[in-house]
Amino acid sequence: MTSTLVIFIVLSLLTLYAAYRVATAHLITHAALFLAGTFAGVAALFFMLQADFLAAVQLLLYAGAVMAVVVFAIMLSQMREAGDHVPRWVDALRSPFFGFLPLISSVALFVILLISYLDTPWPSSATAAAVNSTRYVAVPLFQSYALPFEVASVLLLAALIGAIVLTRREDDR
Amino acid sequence: MSLGYVLVRSVILVVLLLTAFAYVMVLERKVLGYFQLRWGPVRVGPWGMLQPLADAIKMMNKEDTRPAGADTLLFYVAPAVALFVALGAFAVIPLGPVAHIGSLVLPLSVAHPASGILFVLALLSVGVYGVSLGGWASQSKYALLGSLRATAQMVSYELALGMAVISAVVLYGTLNLNTMVSMQGVHLWGAIPDILGFAIFLVGSVAECNRAPFDLAEAEGELVAGFHVEYSGFRFANFVMAEYVNMFTMSALGALLFLGGWHGPFGLGSSVWWLLAKMALYLFFFMWVRSTFPRLRYDQLMSFGWKLLVPLGFLNLVWISTFVALGGWH
Amino acid sequence: MGKYLDILVFVIGGIAFPVGVVTLGGSLRRSYPDPAKEASYESGETPFGDARIRFHIGYYIFALIYLVFDVEAVFLYPWAVQYLHLSRGIAFGEIVVFVVMLLIGWFYAWRKKVLSWM
Numbered sequence: 324m325t326s327t328l329v330i331f332i333v334l335s336l337l338t339l340y341a342a343y344r345v346a347t348a349h350l351i352t353h354a355a356l357f358l359a360g361t362f363a364g365v366a367a368l369f370f371m372l373q374a375d376f377l378a379a380v381q382l383l384l385y386a387g388a389v390m391a392v393v394v395f396a397i398m399l400s401q402m403r404e405a406g407d408h409v410p411r412w413v414d415a416l417r418s419p420f421f422g423f424l425p426l427i428s429s430v431a432l433f434v435i436l437l438i439s440y441l442d443t444p445w446p447s448s449a450t451a452a453a454v455n456s457t458r459y460v461a462v463p464l465f466q467s468y469a470l471p472f473e474v475a476s477v478l479l480l481a482a483l484i485g486a487i488v489l490t491r492r493e494d495d496r
Numbered sequence: 497m498s499l500g501y502v503l504v505r506s507v508i509l510v511v512l513l514l515t516a517f518a519y520v521m522v523l524e525r526k527v528l529g530y531f532q533l534r535w536g537p538v539r540v541g542p543w544g545m546l547q548p549l550a551d552a553i554k555m556m557n558k559e560d561t562r563p564a565g566a567d568t569l570l571f572y573v574a575p576a577v578a579l580f581v582a583l584g585a586f587a588v589i590p591l592g593p594v595a596h597i598g599s600l601v602l603p604l605s606v607a608h609p610a611s612g613i614l615f616v617l618a619l620l621s622v623g624v625y626g627v628s629l630g631g632w633a634s635q636s637k638y639a640l641l642g643s644l645r646a647t648a649q650m651v652s653y654e655l656a657l658g659m660a661v662i663s664a665v666v667l668y669g670t671l672n673l674n675t676m677v678s679m680q681g682v683h684l685w686g687a688i689p690d691i692l693g694f695a696i697f698l699v700g701s702v703a704e705c706n707r708a709p710f711d712l713a714e715a716e717g718e719l720v721a722g723f724h725v726e727y728s729g730f731r732f733a734n735f736v737m738a739e740y741v742n743m744f745t746m747s748a749l750g751a752l753l754f755l756g757g758w759h760g761p762f763g764l765g766s767s768v769w770w771l772l773a774k775m776a777l778y779l780f781f782f783m784w785v786r787s788t789f790p791r792l793r794y795d796q797l798m799s800f801g802w803k804l805l806v807p808l809g810f811l812n813l814v815w816i817s818t819f820v821a822l823g824g825w826h
Numbered sequence: 827m828g829k830y831l832d833i834l835v836f837v838i839g840g841i842a843f844p845v846g847v848v849t850l851g852g853s854l855r856r857s858y859p860d861p862a863k864e865a866s867y868e869s870g871e872t873p874f875g876d877a878r879i880r881f882h883i884g885y886y887i888f889a890l891i892y893l894v895f896d897v898e899a900v901f902l903y904p905w906a907v908q909y910l911h912l913s914r915g916i917a918f919g920e921i922v923v924f925v926v927m928l929l930i931g932w933f934y935a936w937r938k939k940v941l942s943w944m
Contacts, residue, residue, distance in 0.1 A: 353569060375611040379618040380900050387621030388896040391651050394628055395886045457611055457671055461904030465912055469920055476927040479894055483931040486890040487940050490883060506836040510843060556851040564864040576841055583840040587833040606836040636866035648885045651892045658899045662906050669910035725867055730848045795943035802941040810925055821918050
């Protein structure tokens, strides 16, 4: 076993454990902390794959910005405890929001990911490493996919306006 | 490179960093003292130079208190997270060109990834955790208010800071800090075309480090000590250390991105000492600002960030990309 | 990969020092727990109520706006790196459209007084 493989296994186990604790932590603040840990773990895995850009984006957006929103949302809400009684898993499966809906959607997501994983022609690691990963993202993004890129800006504008409309103070003139 | 080599280098760097931290802190107290027409620390050792030692011993002996009702896990993890992130960001800062000691060739940074600046920014965006978790876990109103303010503030100024950094990236066309510096050796320093970017970076870096006049996270006049009010002893020291390491990172980054890195002015050669001198100047600027300006009010702080710095950052980006499109340095 | 391992070693070394001091210092320092010491500090007043009060939604709005702008900023990095190597007119036009969209959002936020505190 190479050292890279050992590090990979350790990292993925840590990430999986953090993800598991997100779902099982009793305090919602702890769940948030473990969620941040999961994001950081995924970023570390990206670094291992020499996908510097993706790793940085993972940290910047998920571990940074999304977590800031999550933390504020937790602090804003009055709900601190995830609930004292833990239902038996059979009962949990019957209730829509804790049981089968998340299960179906995560299975669907997993299948989609698996299909796209099997469909994608993967570059050999040697060629991927030779190219700076940020440039690797930039060239198609600004040449072949320029239009989707601009559409993304419109989407973000819509998101911004949506956020403002939803959270704006009511006493505003 | 063997693991032993990496270990030895890390230990040396950590010791150097700790010494730097200790003495920059004494220096800060001295500078603040002189600004206020007093002496600063003078009692411990000649010219107060043994003050950090005394402080360390004091910190070690302090009782380790934890407020009742505090969230144990978060309370203990928060200072470590703050320090972890600060050190991680500092690790990729190149402090100079490759050093030659005898036949040994030493790169002057712990690591030098191809996208160094991206790595630093990514870690800085995570740096807000230490503050927000620490304040949240303390079960104290002052701490909570401090951490809330700090989180919103750091998040806001990070955007402006990011814009300034992006303008530098446009200028050099690379994310590699070493390449940026060597380009400034050939051409002009980054701050000359990108003066606005440098100004934004300067303000943003003070705000990111939660330093006066942007120290609303601590705001001792109203929040006692803000997010770390309930921390004592070495856990408190961890937060302070993280703050200073962040200051080192920011000052080094400012020098590397905008002030020619380790290149001397007017073609006066290049060495580590130039970079250290620029960092010292930058740190002095931190202290100068702290002793000169009163703390901002929170609404002023947010307006300043969002209504001035962010749009200025975008305008600056347009100017720099026009500059580069018109030929720039190339 | 090695370079990130170096960072990890360095960071763990840096963390080990203060953590070690806290642990070692445990034998040096006194510990006389007392309910009064463990009460949260409220300037000498007796603490009242839960510290985790609900606070103003203003903080949350800023976090949301930041999230949107940060996503935009992330798009700017690959653009900034590759700018010199793309055909400049097109690259410049692309980013002007992108930034204008962003500024429209920013302007909207300003007019809705979201950027003003309280």
